[in-house]
Amino acid sequence: MNLGRAKAVPYTDNPAGVTGIDKQPVDGPVRVAPPGPKGVGGSGLAGDAVCKLEHHGGDDQAVYAMAREDLDEWEHELGRSLAHGAFGENLTTEGLDVSGARIGERWRVGPTVLLEVTSGRIPCRTFQGHLDEKGWVKRFTRRGAPGAYLRVIEPGEIRAGDLVEIAHRPDHDVTVALQFRAVTVERTLLPRLLPAGGALHPEVLRQAREYVAKHGA
Template sequence: MNGQSDVRVDALLVGSAKPYTRPGSSSAIDKHPLAGTVSIGELGFVGDEQGDPRVHGGPDKAIHHYAFDHYSAWRDELGPLPLLQAPGAFGENISTRGLDEGNVCLGDRFRLGTALIEVSQGRQPCWKLNDRFDVPDMARRVQSSGRTGWYYRVLQPGAARAGELLRLDARPYPAWTLRRLGTLLFGRALAREALEPALQLPLVPSWRKLLERRLQMEEVEDWSRRIDGPDRL
């Protein structure tokens, strides 16, 4: 591959699971940059945690990448929040400039240091963003904006450090940017001619089930539980 999608890694971040804002909840969304070499295993960065392993983490959500390019748009929308002054506001593990949902495709493979990682899915934002930003509809804003970020699975463990290049190694599905997939998913598409081509992709099981159900039921799923969350009190 040529270097057109190679970018420099500005930060590699991890966080510890801690009690969160609502009764019984836990989160590791508060992530901070690491200095030095970061070990990367099949479940992501060594030392990184997830507050709710039922819906976060695992092989298909091992590493979360969020474009720092989006931060200026969020500052324009929300004001100069302290959270938006440095990487980590969205719970990301990787922060870069130059890659976003419009130029990253499902199945893209990147070299991150000595590790090989593969884009597995876009992020489906949840209610924890609402509480982190103290903006009641933050998750809905992230979803509707398309500035969601994305996840990787780890194909080959290794190690990396901030300042190195994230190098594109393979792009098997150049027509399927994450923006296109996100528009299909979050745009509430029901048309068979839109959904069936996506089902030819190597989707994670939850996304395949979702699109198959849309075709079968001819209705869009209810997002309220994921995006609004449990009562705060």
């Protein structure tokens, strides 16, 4: 479990010049609850800074999860150590296929918190500056393993080391990885996202519906 504090940096695209992307591991307990609508609410984790509310945070992006296994692959490729939270994730999971999770999949984290997968993370200039890797946005996009944003269904407290269990898996085949490809490099896939329905991040659902209205299914 990782939290970030607002920090002034030269590389952010936030006009205020600060970012909360530099997440650091904490033991907890940390309160998890819906933060409010996008543009108003920030992180779903108490004490975690989200500094550009226009594009980050809000109920449908309340928690960001990344698989430790994906970080390990990037460590090998980049030739450098990547600690928990290195990608700005709140939850660094083990033994869970995060990018292979289905939209609408629900995770029980610890005894009380229930989260629901909504979408993949879209890389930005701040992410690239944080890692200090040239061409990082394109490189991360090509990999197609973006990690998952989740909304809070049932609030509560979590601690480092809490068990993450899949409490519900929808019967459609719309994964985070598929959704990410559809909104980044292969927009012809957008109609394939519609079976996930209202579990999709509202902005992604709108894009899919507009594509079908214009181009058909």
